Amino acid sequence: xxxxxxxxxxxxxxxxxxxxxxxxxxxxxxxxxxxxxxxxxxxxxxxxxxxxxxxxxxxxxxxxxxxxxxxxxxxxxxxxxxxxxxxxxxxxxxxxxxxxxxxxxxxxxxxxxxxxxxxxxxxxxxxxxxxxxxxxxxxxxxxxxxxxxxxxxxxxxxxxxxxxxxxxxxxxxxxxxxxxxxxxxxxxxxxxxxxxxxxxxxxxxxxxxxxxxxxxxxxxxxxxxxxxxxxxxxxxxxxxxxxxxxxxxxxxxxxxxxxxxxxxxxxxxxxxxxxxxxxxxxxxxxxxxxxxxxxxxxxxxxxxxxxxxxxxxxxxxxxxxxxxxxxxxxxxxxxxxxxxxxxxxxxxxxxxxxxxxxxxxxxxxxxxxxxxxxxxxxxxxxxxxxxxxxxxxxxxxxxxxxxxxxxxxxxxxxxxxxxxxxxxxxxxxxxxxxxxxxxxxxxxxxxxxxxxxxxxxxxxxxxxxxxxxxxxxxxxxxxxxxxxx
Amino acid sequence: xxxxxxxxxxxxxxxxxxxxxxxxxxxxxxxxxxxxxxxxxxxxxxxxxxxxxxxxxxxxxxxxxxxxxxxxxxxxxxxxxxxxxxxxxxxxxxxxxxxxxxxxxxxxxxxxxxxxxxxxxxxxxxxxxxxxxxxxxxxxxxxxxxxxxxxxxxxxxxxxxxxxxxxxxxxxxxxxxxxxxxxxxxxxxxxxxxxxxxxxxxxxxxxxxxxxxxx
Numbered sequence: 038x039x040x041x042x043x044x045x046x047x048x049x050x051x052x053x054x055x056x057x058x059x060x061x062x063x064x065x066x067x068x069x070x071x072x073x074x075x076x077x078x079x080x081x082x083x084x085x086x087x088x089x090x091x092x093x094x095x096x097x098x099x100x101x102x103x104x105x106x107x108x109x110x111x112x113x114x115x116x117x118x119x120x121x122x123x124x125x126x127x128x129x130x131x132x133x134x135x136x137x138x139x140x141x142x143x144x145x146x147x148x149x150x151x152x153x154x155x156x157x158x159x160x161x162x163x164x165x166x167x168x169x170x171x172x173x174x175x176x177x178x179x180x181x182x183x184x185x186x187x188x189x190x191x192x193x194x195x196x197x198x199x200x201x202x203x204x205x206x207x208x209x210x211x212x213x214x215x216x217x218x219x220x221x222x223x224x225x226x227x228x229x230x231x232x233x234x235x236x237x238x239x240x241x242x243x244x245x246x247x248x249x250x251x252x253x254x255x256x257x258x259x260x261x262x263x264x265x266x267x268x269x270x271x272x273x274x275x276x277x278x279x280x281x282x283x284x285x286x287x288x289x290x291x292x293x294x295x296x297x298x299x300x301x302x303x304x305x306x307x308x309x310x311x312x313x314x315x316x317x318x319x320x321x322x323x324x325x326x327x328x329x330x331x332x333x334x335x336x337x338x339x340x341x342x343x344x345x346x347x348x349x350x351x352x353x354x355x356x357x358x359x360x361x362x363x364x365x366x367x368x369x370x371x372x373x374x375x376x377x378x379x380x381x382x383x384x385x386x387x388x389x390x391x392x393x394x395x396x397x398x399x400x401x402x403x404x405x406x407x408x409x410x411x412x413x414x415x416x417x418x419x420x421x422x423x424x425x426x427x428x429x430x431x432x433x434x435x436x437x438x439x440x441x442x443x444x445x446x447x448x449x450x451x452x453x454x455x456x457x458x459x460x461x462x463x464x465x466x467x468x469x470x471x472x473x474x475x476x477x478x479x480x481x482x483x484x485x486x487x488x489x490x491x492x493x494x495x496x497x498x499x500x501x502x503x504x505x506x507x508x509x510x511x512x513x514x515x516x517x518x519x520x521x522x
Numbered sequence: 523x524x525x526x527x528x529x530x531x532x533x534x535x536x537x538x539x540x541x542x543x544x545x546x547x548x549x550x551x552x553x554x555x556x557x558x559x560x561x562x563x564x565x566x567x568x569x570x571x572x573x574x575x576x577x578x579x580x581x582x583x584x585x586x587x588x589x590x591x592x593x594x595x596x597x598x599x600x601x602x603x604x605x606x607x608x609x610x611x612x613x614x615x616x617x618x619x620x621x622x623x624x625x626x627x628x629x630x631x632x633x634x635x636x637x638x639x640x641x642x643x644x645x646x647x648x649x650x651x652x653x654x655x656x657x658x659x660x661x662x663x664x665x666x667x668x669x670x671x672x673x674x675x676x677x678x679x680x681x682x683x684x685x686x687x688x689x690x691x692x693x694x695x696x697x698x699x700x701x702x703x704x705x706x707x708x709x710x711x712x713x714x715x716x717x718x719x720x721x722x723x724x725x726x727x728x729x730x731x732x733x734x735x736x737x
Binding site for chain 2: 168169183190194195206212213217219220
């Protein structure tokens with residue numbers, strides 16, 4: 038029993054331990070990278086151990102001790118965060134020395150923060166008690182502020198301040214929701230019993246709790262109308278950290294949503310409608326605002342707000358197809374943003390600017406072009422990429438639940454987002470004047486290209502052969518549905 | 523108890539509406555001390571032993587550590603707050619409405635909706651709402667941090683009123699979270715102020731150079 042808890046806990050113990058080792062020894066960039074990769078590797082092994090245990094259990098979740106609760110959804114989230122962290126660390130190895138050389142003596146703190154944040158996220162995905170989950174979740178977002186402000190210029194500091202203040206105040210609403218739920222049910226609330234308690238409390242209290250959770254976790258995830266921190270934060274962070282934020286940190290908001298709001302949506306029709314209305318407005322608004330952006334990172338950030346609306350609306354549906362589509366799109370969103378932000382990071386690395394007008398690359402098919410285009414097409418939900426499958430699943434699930442208007446908004450907005458991205462891609466990669474030859478740029482690292490291409494290839498592979506990750510997504514969807522009862 | 527809550531609201535008003543940032547920060551000391559006193563009193567009246575520890579932590583963290591950090595923040599900057607998004611008289615009027623009417627309104631409806639909560643519920647809820655109002659109306663980073671502090675104190679009182687027997691470890695972990703968040707906010711503001719000062723010096727030097735060239 039204890040060995041089982043210990044092995045499952047390594048997914049968060051080792052990254053936190055590695056963070057302390059990096060902090061104490063303050064070694065060189067290479068050693069910090071190696072230590073971080075080692076920490077993530079052990080976390081991967083621990084998550085696979087938990088996955089194996091879940092597959093062999095009849096209940097399909099692990100609860101060796103009262104404070105632990107690991108189901109298919111926790112596993113998927115842990116794997117996603119570990120995967121993103123791993124490539125962010127690898128990418129940073131090349132990005133940091135060139136673009137952030139003025140912070141050379143603080144590189145160890147950068148890696149330390151990534152490992153701590155990863156550790157706390159994995160801890161949040163393993164905890165049963167909602168209060169402890171909240172604490173781990175908040176700690177991970179506070180620590181990521183150091184990464185956002187790593188450049189230490191006026192704009193990044195402002196973005197970091199805005200992020201910290203808005204997210205912290207927003208997430209306090211979800212704390213209030215937990216407190217109210219505890220008060221109304223008269224006992225401690227945990228993930229394993231939230232479904233029973235929500236069914237037993239009065240409708241008005243349940244509605245209030247759900248609204249508080251929506252405010253809290255929508256702010257954390259950067260969803261409309263609490264998204265104001267997101268574009269600036271994504272734009273001002275180092276590109277690797279933007280991937281970390283989009284692929285991991287904002288995902289904690291969705292974890293919170295799935296663990297709380299989905300349960301309420303299963304019991305209250307009003308909550309389902311409210312989430313779908315908010316998400317649909319966000320989907321449309323994000324796509325429209327993306328069109329006006331001059332900053333390439335802000336453009337992708339607005340597309341991201343739109344994309345995340347897909348996930349939120351799907352997670353509010355009380356049918357298997359909706360939850361499955363939402364979880365699938367969660368995975369795809371991470372891959373899409375990885376492909377896009379990593380390739381944009383390379384463009385900024387070459388051109389030294391985020392402004393679309395100043396980024397012009399020679400007309401030649403390169404790895405960056407391929408990964409950017411795959412990412413852009415995937416945002417539009419085009420076949421054969423995996424986002425096509427998840428988008429179609431969500432659209433069908435919405436239509437089945439009589440939200441046809443929302444399905445139309447979703448399809449239309451996906452098209453607009455893709456259009457905004459492809460238009461930019463054509464301007465950046467096929468502009469004939471004032472171009473830079475990227476093929477002759479010796480400093481362009483193979484590692485950076487590999488990172489962006491890998492995310493793009495995964496979008497293609499999962500799109501062609503979805504069975505590859507089906508068991509993970511299926512387990513995650515079933516895990517969410519199981520806790521609603 | 524009512525007197526303590528009124529006093530908390532009074533010092534909150536001073537912290538929120540004073541144009542002098544140093545006075546705002548100093549008024550957070552009696553504000554937090556009174557919160558700790560109310561927690562002590564609730565522990566004594568309700569015979570809830572776990573609340574004594576929370577009150578001690580409140581004195582150390584909320585009444586001393588946090589205001590000290592805020593005063594450090596004000597060290598190298600103007601003590602007058604940046605002009606808020608609404609006019610000062612309007613802000614004062616709205617504050618009085620939120621604090622007095624809000625408190626009485628919550629106190630009245632509390633009995634029918636949440637009959638089993640402790641008496642600090644109304645004060646906690648009012649602080650929470652007032653903190654949000656301040657956050658939306660103020661532009662000064664120091665005032666925003668003070669707003670966050672007030673919101674957090676409101677939540678703290680709400681938790682105590684609704685779940686008085688909450689495990690101590692959760693309450694302490696929440697306080698630790700709050701300290702870390704506030705520490706980061708203050709760190710960011712100090713760095714931002716440093717950069718702004720450097721930029722001002724640079725501008726001044728440039729304008730001096732231009733003036734010399736013209737001469």
